[in-house]
Amino acid sequence: xxxxxxxxxxxxxxxxxxxxxxxxxxxxxxxxxxxxxxxxxxxxxxxxxxxxxxxxxxxxxxxxxxxxxxxxxxxxxxxxxxxxxxxxxxxxxxxxxxxxxxxxxxxxxxxx
Amino acid sequence: xxxxxxxxxxxxxxxxxxxxxxxxxxxxxxxxxxxxxxxxxxxxxxxxxxxxxxxxxxxxxxxxxxxxxxxxxxxxxxxxxxxxxxxxxxxxxxxxxxxxxxxxxxxxxxxxxxx
Numbered sequence: 001x002x003x004x005x006x007x008x009x010x011x012x013x014x015x016x017x018x019x020x021x022x023x024x025x026x027x028x029x030x031x032x033x034x035x036x037x038x039x040x041x042x043x044x045x046x047x048x049x050x051x052x053x054x055x056x057x058x059x060x061x062x063x064x065x066x067x068x069x070x071x072x073x074x075x076x077x078x079x080x081x082x083x084x085x086x087x088x089x090x091x092x093x094x095x096x097x098x099x100x101x102x103x104x105x106x107x108x109x110x111x112x
Numbered sequence: 113x114x115x116x117x118x119x120x121x122x123x124x125x126x127x128x129x130x131x132x133x134x135x136x137x138x139x140x141x142x143x144x145x146x147x148x149x150x151x152x153x154x155x156x157x158x159x160x161x162x163x164x165x166x167x168x169x170x171x172x173x174x175x176x177x178x179x180x181x182x183x184x185x186x187x188x189x190x191x192x193x194x195x196x197x198x199x200x201x202x203x204x205x206x207x208x209x210x211x212x213x214x215x216x217x218x219x220x221x222x223x224x225x226x227x
Contacts, residue, residue: 041221042116042203042220042221043155043203044218045215088154088155090154099145099157100216102155102156103154105154
């Protein structure tokens with residue numbers, strides 16, 4: 001079963017626009033991570049936010065976490081055609097190890 | 113190489129056959145994970161190793177699936193009596209295993225097609 005639910009399932013934007021993807025989850029977490037997957041490739045880690053953090057930045061990426069609403073968002077600013085990929089949120093529970101449960105992902109298409 | 117290596121990259125087999133998928137993690141990573149990804153879905157957790165032992169195999173769908181990591185490095189996922197529903201991309205990931213929370217480094221996956 002999958003813990004996270006991403007919204008929207010698909011997003012199509014023009015280069016230069018911002019892209020916002022949302023993730024909701026069901027159980028308590030230790031951390032939440034975002035991964036990117038290009039078509040036919042493996043997943044690449046983008047950013048990790050811990051349960052006691054509310055916001056984190058990395059380059060053009062901004063992640064927020066609201067544990068009271070069990071939700072997170074990923075914002076990609078000034079998008080580029082190369083950002084076209086699927087984006088997945090994954091939640092890590094407590095328990096001393098990093099068992100990540102992934103959502104179904106958001107497919108982002110950035111058009112030149 | 114520096115990353116997680118998975119072989120084969122593609123495997124086509126017939127229903128009922130036995131399959132082995134191999135994962136070579138990043139050197140020094142004690143944590144190793146297997147996930148399965150169906151088309152249009154996110155990765156689904158199968159099993160987690162810390163060192164040589166399977167710390168959590170709760171995601172293995174049934175007893176046809178088995179994984180080993182005898183020396184705490186390379187891991188093999190074994191699928192017996194394959195079924196068409198086993199067709200998916202099998203992803204391996206490794207992590208440092210320190211502190212519990214950290215990023216996973218994924219391989220490119222092994223695409224299994226059961227005819």
